Amino acid sequence: MQTLLSPRPTPPPDAALQEDWFFGQTTESFLAQWQRRAEQQPRLYLWVFSIFWLVWTLAYMATMHRHEPPMVAVHAAPHIGYSAIVFGAILFPRQNWWLPMGLFAGLFALTLPSAEMQPFLRDGTGMTLGAVTFALNMALGLIAAYLAQHLAPRIVARHPDVSQDVVILCALFLSAPLVAVAIHLSEWLIVVALSGQEAALSLYGYGAESAVHVLHRGIRAGIVAVVLLVIFIRPPKRREVRLIAISLPFFGLLVLAQTRFGLIFPELQLATVMLAYAVLMPPAVTAAVIMGVVWPFAFWSGIFVQPIDSASSEHVLTEAVSSVLIVLLALLIANRLQSEIRNRQRDSHMLRMKRVRDLADVGRFTLDPQAGWISIDGAAQRLTGAPATSDLDSFASHLDEDSQSRLTAILMRPSEHNHALTLHRPERMHLPALDLRISFWSDTDPFGHVLFHGYLVNVTEEYAREAKLRFALAQLTGQGSSNPQGIDIPDL
Structure with missing residues (x-):
């Protein structure tokens, strides 16, 4: 274990000068820097990474026990540990991908005794479904992370003004609902093939309503990926920490309102509040508030986690609108993060150019x-x-x-x-x-x-050398013997 986790030597960087290097920018993304740090200190990063996703999974399981657990069709597409696979493949170098793969296997096994995962242990069909669900989550998570990292440099090569980190962020957000629907439909087909459509609907909960909720759940998983990556790429600064602290009483009022009175359409109201908040605040502040305030509140209250009442057309419409607002929220965060990265590169360029001018x-x-x-x-x-x-x-x-x-x-x-x-x-x-x-x-x-x-x-020295050269040429051609510039001419 110690040998596998020992740091690997990194090859020296390319010595060729690049335009980005000259202009104070960097062609290496912040996520690539995280990979290099994880490669240098793998044990530390593995422990922190594992503890975070363990707490995340346990909090989700507690939410399921606090509220009525949904059917397995909703819970497994994707699994709550799916993001551990994606982020592990993003933050760890490829030779260490076995670390998040092993972590996901442990998290998947940890959730099996819970009520929402019991159908995976019920019979042969459930066990087959559980094995396929596990394989699909792991495979699609690795594929999504690999494609995001592989396509990002190509997109940046065609569009140099776009940051590679922002491309990866957007790719993971777009892939989350697609992966969720792909897993859900694959599971549905397997249950129908093994037990029939009636068993798929009654025992496992597969149907049109569950498919719609899985799509919404994928969009919400995508915004979680976005805000986590924002915190990795651009952690809050000291001034922004004060903004977060100032915002806490406002969100405390929302929690109080939900506790005392109950929000009528909480998904729509909370998505609207967060979109308005993201317009006013920097992306790092928005990301920190979503991760530190909104999602704990969602786990506690069941908002965004539990399927809504599909019999009510108003609830169905508000859930759809809330998902649209979440998409707009992700686009807004990505756009503002891109602007901050470009401003940071410009400031770095101006600082380096100032130093060059001072030296020259x-x-x-x-x-x-x-x-x-x-x-x-x-x-x-x-x-x-x-x-x-x-x-x-x-x-x-x-x-x-x-x-x-x-x-x-x-x-x-x-x-x-x-x-x-x-x-x-x-x-x-x-x-x-x-x-x-x-x-x-x-x-x-x-x-x-x-x-x-x-x-x-x-140009004092250059001007003096030019004057000396003119004087020397005049001496050689016999055009004059004086020194009109009054310059001390050394012996040539």
Whole structure:
């Protein structure tokens, strides 16, 4: 066991430079990083993973005992431990897939004595059905995880703006109801083939109503997968933890209302509340509240877990609408998570570019010739000695007279062409003389307002070398013997 759980050596990453690497982004998904960590510390991750799904399964079993247990047709498609297979295949490297497979086998065996799983132990048909259900849950879970991981890089290659993690998240959400219906129909066909349609309906509960509920149950399993992956990809930050704490009294009122009065259409009302909450809150907050508040409340109350009264057309309609709202909730969470990932990559890119500019003595600025102000970053402040924001006259005062006149001439005649010129900052107290290459372009907004954007580059050494070369060439051709630049020329 210890040998099987020992970390495997990871191959060195590809040394070839990639565009994402340069722009401060990463081609590796956060879920891939989880796989690498699980490979490095498999025992720790296995224990945490196993404890979580054990508690999850026991809580579901407690819910079934608290309320009237549904028929096996509803409970097994998919099994409550199905998500352990999917997440195990996502979070563990492929050579360790036997870990979630073994965990699922244990969870499946743990649920067999419960009332809702008793038909699997009733007779030969039930045992055959139980074996097929176990195999279908495990096989389809592994296939869903494998396809999500396999197709995600291909989709990202065609659509680079989409995160690989978000693609996996959406794939698992879409696969959950499809897997649920596939398992349900397969079980139904097996019971009909072995015992007939009447036994399938009376003993095991297979029928049109159970199939509809299984579809809704698959959608709810999909939103659970979505919020769990969001927490793995983007855990709540400290500020967001405060938002979660502030939200708790509101959800406490919902629990009190259900306890004292009973909600009329709880599935619809709770789905509506969560959709509105997701519009206002970051995805990490929404995911944490669903996992930490909504689903414990659902397990306790039976909302979203127990089949509703199919004889009431109002209940059937509200369950269908609640599933539609859950689909919209999943799409909203995925879209906002994608935006956060892109913003994080952009911020990382800007931070790295700022560090590169600081190291290379490259400053950035924005100039408004009409309002007469200029804004510069830290590198440009160090190069010019000017403050972060100042008027153009104050900024120009840091340059020599010739540079001031050339800069003013261009700013007085703004055009759509790019400009590049060399400016000179004379020596000042504690500041050496510098030659600055300024490159900028004009940008006109829809209201006709002109702004200049550009960069300042320290070219003092390059400018000095150019002057030395001109002086040396003049000496060799006999065109002059003076040093008009006043530069200390070393012996060539």
